[in-house]
Amino acid sequence: MTGPGRPKAPWYLEGIRFECRRCHACCRARGEYVFVYIEDAEVAPIAKALGISPQRFLEEFCTTHEGERVLRFETELCPLHDGEGCRAHPFKPVQCRTWPFWPENLESRRAWEEKVASFCPGAGKGRLWSFAEIVAQAREMAESSGETWNP
Numbered sequence: 001m002t003g004p005g006r007p008k009a010p011w012y013l014e015g016i017r018f019e020c021r022r023c024h025a026c027c028r029a030r031g032e033y034v035f036v037y038i039e040d041a042e043v044a045p046i047a048k049a050l051g052i053s054p055q056r057f058l059e060e061f062c063t064t065h066e067g068e069r070v071l072r073f074e075t076e077l078c079p080l081h082d083g084e085g086c087r088a089h090p091f092k093p094v095q096c097r098t099w100p101f102w103p104e105n106l107e108s109r110r111a112w113e114e115k116v117a118s119f120c121p122g123a124g125k126g127r128l129w130s131f132a133e134i135v136a137q138a139r140e141m142a143e144s145s146g147e148t149w150n151p
């Protein structure tokens with residue numbers, strides 16, 4: 001029961017079904033959103049996965065946006081995508097590992113529909129992610145940018 005002073009239960013309390021269908025739509029630029037952020041700790045593992053030095057990875061694949069390190073998109077497809085899949089796998093950047101359970105996508109059912117289900121064919125399909133799993137993913141995403149998050 002909800003009411004004044006009683007917080008509304010998160011809409012995903014019973015979990016969310018999601019299973020990646022490997023369509024790679026989330027590895028493509030969507031409108032103005034083309035940013036894949038790379039944390040300091042992610043540089044060396046990703047470079048290793050690519051078989052190049054960290055310095056070369058920074059020079060060839062990265063640029064900055066508003067002071068943050070991001071991948072440099074030269075086409076609409078992520079530069080770490082080889083047409084088959086992510087070349088950084090299993091060391092994908094945190095935002096890719098935690099997708100689609102980002103805090104902003106969980107704000108409301110409507111946000112989920114607009115920001116995820118509208119283009120991700122894995123949304124609402126396959127495995128049921130529990131509330132605890134979803135919260136853990138969203139927290140990891142928030143903490144990667146120094147923020148705290150609670151459902």
Ligand code: SF4
Nearest residue numbers: 020021024026120122
């Ligand atoms: S858009 Fe969804 S189904 Fe397609 S690759 Fe991304 S997570 Fe997987």
Ligand code: SF4
Nearest residue numbers: 027078080081086096
């Ligand atoms: S880093 Fe990998 S998973 Fe993330 S957008 Fe690029 S290709 Fe996709």
